[in-house]
Amino acid sequence: SQQGEEDPQALSIQEGENATMNCSYKTSINNLQWYRQNSGRGLVHLILIRSNEREKHSGRLRVTLDTSKKSSSLLITASRAADTASYFCATAPRDNYGQNFVFGPGTRLSVLP
């Protein structure tokens, strides 16, 4: 069963706008990661945020983590058509020694030119 839930399930925006996706999870975690998947490149790692971190940036990506609410958000600024893809959050449960990994169902982002 999947632990994470992304919100919204689908998002459609215009090129240049910002896109925000949210993720909730259920158990204590070691870290939370965001991945992107499109038909051309498969699943690609975007960013990892550890449980003792609150915010992380990578280029046009900004991730926040609130462990008290068991939630995370991914912000993509100045979106491009090439950002069209499905975005997944995934969590490493704290007590599984890095041997397990739980993905959410994903947010399908469409960036219109």
Add this chain to the structure above:
Amino acid sequence: GAGVSQSPRYKVAKRGQDVALRCDPISGHVSLFWYQQALGQGPEFLTYFQNEAQLDKSGLPSDRFFAERPEGSVSTLKIQRTQQEDSAVYLCASSLARGGSYNEQFFGPGTRLTVL
């Protein structure tokens, strides 16, 4: 350098057939994961290897599913007596260190299995 590769990329099987899916991780990567991804869903964890040791197989859906990594590099996922509900994309991922989900994972392109 070479990434994670999987073969075959596509497999069509008749219900009841056995299939074997191969994963070649990045050279030197200690951790290896297998996932099952149904259409429109996120990947679901199947099993985890640290070198040749299968440390977590809690996600394998039935005893028809078997995975191995005998020399700590190439891994094979075998599905016996395939059923239609086994139709999915099977993804393999590797990570440099042990405790693979504590770090970035590198995914292969997947094998799309269709069971008729």
